[in-house]
Amino acid sequence: MTRVTLIWVALAAAVCVPIAAAAASPLLAWRDPLYILAGFAGIVALGLMLFQPLLIGGYLPGLSARIGRRVHPWIGGALVVAVLIHVGGLWITSPPDMIDALLFVSPTPFSPWGVIAMWAIFAVALLAALRRRLGLRPRTWRIAHMLLAVIIVVGSVVHGMLVEGTMETFSKAALCALLLAMTIKVMAGLRVWRKRATSRGENIARQETEQA
Amino acid sequence: MTSVVLNRRSLLAAGGFVLATGVSGLLLPARAEGLAPTASMPGGANNYFKGAPTVDRIGKGGFWMSGTVRRAGDGAPLAGQRIQIWAHTTEGREHDPHSHGATLTDKNGAFRLEMPQIVPVFGQPHGHLAYDSGEFKTVFLRPVMRSAKDTSLEAHFVLQPV
Numbered sequence: 001m002t003r004v005t006l007i008w009v010a011l012a013a014a015v016c017v018p019i020a021a022a023a024a025s026p027l028l029a030w031r032d033p034l035y036i037l038a039g040f041a042g043i044v045a046l047g048l049m050l051f052q053p054l055l056i057g058g059y060l061p062g063l064s065a066r067i068g069r070r071v072h073p074w075i076g077g078a079l080v081v082a083v084l085i086h087v088g089g090l091w092i093t094s095p096p097d098m099i100d101a102l103l104f105v106s107p108t109p110f111s112p113w114g115v116i117a118m119w120a121i122f123a124v125a126l127l128a129a130l131r132r133r134l135g136l137r138p139r140t141w142r143i144a145h146m147l148l149a150v151i152i153v154v155g156s157v158v159h160g161m162l163v164e165g166t167m168e169t170f171s172k173a174a175l176c177a178l179l180l181a182m183t184i185k186v187m188a189g190l191r192v193w194r195k196r197a198t199s200r201g202e203n204i205a206r207q208e209t210e211q212a
Numbered sequence: 213m214t215s216v217v218l219n220r221r222s223l224l225a226a227g228g229f230v231l232a233t234g235v236s237g238l239l240l241p242a243r244a245e246g247l248a249p250t251a252s253m254p255g256g257a258n259n260y261f262k263g264a265p266t267v268d269r270i271g272k273g274g275f276w277m278s279g280t281v282r283r284a285g286d287g288a289p290l291a292g293q294r295i296q297i298w299a300h301t302t303e304g305r306e307h308d309p310h311s312h313g314a315t316l317t318d319k320n321g322a323f324r325l326e327m328p329q330i331v332p333v334f335g336q337p338h339g340h341l342a343y344d345s346g347e348f349k350t351v352f353l354r355p356v357m358r359s360a361k362d363t364s365l366e367a368h369f370v371l372q373p374v
Contacts, residue, residue: 030302030331090334094306096258097334107254107354108335163335164360 004061011054015047018175021168028166038089039166045082046160048075049153050179057186073128080125083118110162117155120148146187153183249284249349249372256352260342264296264312270327271303271310276364277339278324281317283348284372289321295369296342297325300333306340332360341367348373 022043028036051060055072058065091098101111124145127134131141157176160167281293296314304311315325330337337357344350348371355367 027331030300032305094259094334097255100255100258105254107256110335164332164337165335 007061011050011060014175014178015050018167018171019043019047021171022166025166025168032093034089035093036166038086038093041082041085041089042160043167045079045086046156046175046179048079048082049156050175050182051075052079052149053182053186057182057189059182059186076121076125076128079121083121087118108162110159113155113162114159117152117159120151120155124148124152142190146190149183150187153179246285247282247287247370250351250353250368250370252350252352253354256340256354257342258340258354259298259306260296260340260352261309261312262344264298264314266294266315267313267325270297270313270325271301272328273326274363275301275327275329276324277327277341277367278322278364279341279367279369281321281323281343281369281371284370287370289317289319290348290371291317291319291321293317293321293323293343293369293371294345295323295325296344297327297339299327299330299339301328301330303328306333329363330357330365337362339365339367341369343369343371346374 019040022040031039052072052075054060055063055068055075056065058068060068063071087098087102097106100106101108101115104112104115106112127136127141127144127148136144157180160172161176277297277299279295281290281295282288283290294314294316296312298306298312300306301311313325313327315323317323330339337360338354339357341353341355342351351369351371353367353369355365357365
């Protein structure tokens with residue numbers, strides 16, 4: 001019981017402390033509401049991302065892996081919305097800076113990492129929505145998702161760490177380190193890396209009926 | 213025996229290295245005689261607009277933007293050149309007209325303009341400068357502050373005649 005409480009408190013702290021610290025940033029005084037919203041959408045996205053590997057790995061106490069797998073796509077959807085607010089808000093705040101970033105000609109070293117992570121998030125969401133229609137085999141889907149997840153996590157962490165913004169350095173680094181650690185832990189333990197594909201026969205049968 | 217061969221080989225390599233660096237050392241100064249023009253920086257022209265007024269100071273001041281303007285080739289200081297400066301500061305955003313101002317270089321080709329404290333925006337504490345008077349090729353610079361706490365920033369122009 002105490003262990004369960006401790007894990008949830010630690011998780012809540014890992015996500016909420018960086019948000020609270022950013023809310024206390026002196027930089028906010030010189031920013032428009034929309035710019036502030038866009039920045040916080042990015043911080044919230046980083047926080048939401050931490051729950052993704054934990055939900056899939058079944059590491060959240062009190063939540064079974066089955067429920068975790070059901071919540072995971074909803075958090076994924078929220079991530080897409082957060083990224084859209086982040087990019088959209090920054091675009092309206094300073095169009096030339098956002099356009100430079102999206103075209104990979106920005107002078108800031110963190111921009112390409114963020115843009116690549118953004119496209120990887122969109123790609124996962126699109127694949128998740130269309131995988132039945134595309135007839136993706138579960139194993140193919142899992143490997144694709146896994147590779148994109150690595151790009152998303154690494155891209156977001158590097159992006160976040162290089163940005164000099166409202167986030168406080170220590171709480172930002174702690175959140176990023178936890179996100180990296182949990183991603184590695186969950187990925188290392190996943191079944192998908194094993195040779196044997198699960199429910200392959202059933203999937204081939206479904207593909208054939210879809211093609212017919 | 214082998215060690216002798218190796219020694220000779222390394223001697224040849226070392227000799228070749230000395231020859232190569234010596235030759236390039238002889239050639240490079242000849243090329244560097246002409247001071248190369250400053251290239252515009254990526255993102256330098258962001259939120260720029262034409263014709264910022266020449267001012268004694270932007271806003272309430274407290275932060276110093278300074279630099280030099282020289283001619284490409286001979287490096288001669290250029291006096292009376294108009295440099296435009298803008299940034300996201302404690303008093304306004306990059307695209308606010310009151311965040312923009314211009315100043316002229318003195319007889320030594322140096323300029324110095326007081327402006328409000330620059331604050332980090334879009335992930336970096338940076339300023340913007342432009343030369344666009346037409347006599348020389350237009351150059352946009354975007355220097356980044358080493359620390360957001362710095363109270364000054366420098367940018368140097370080497371301009372190429374049109």
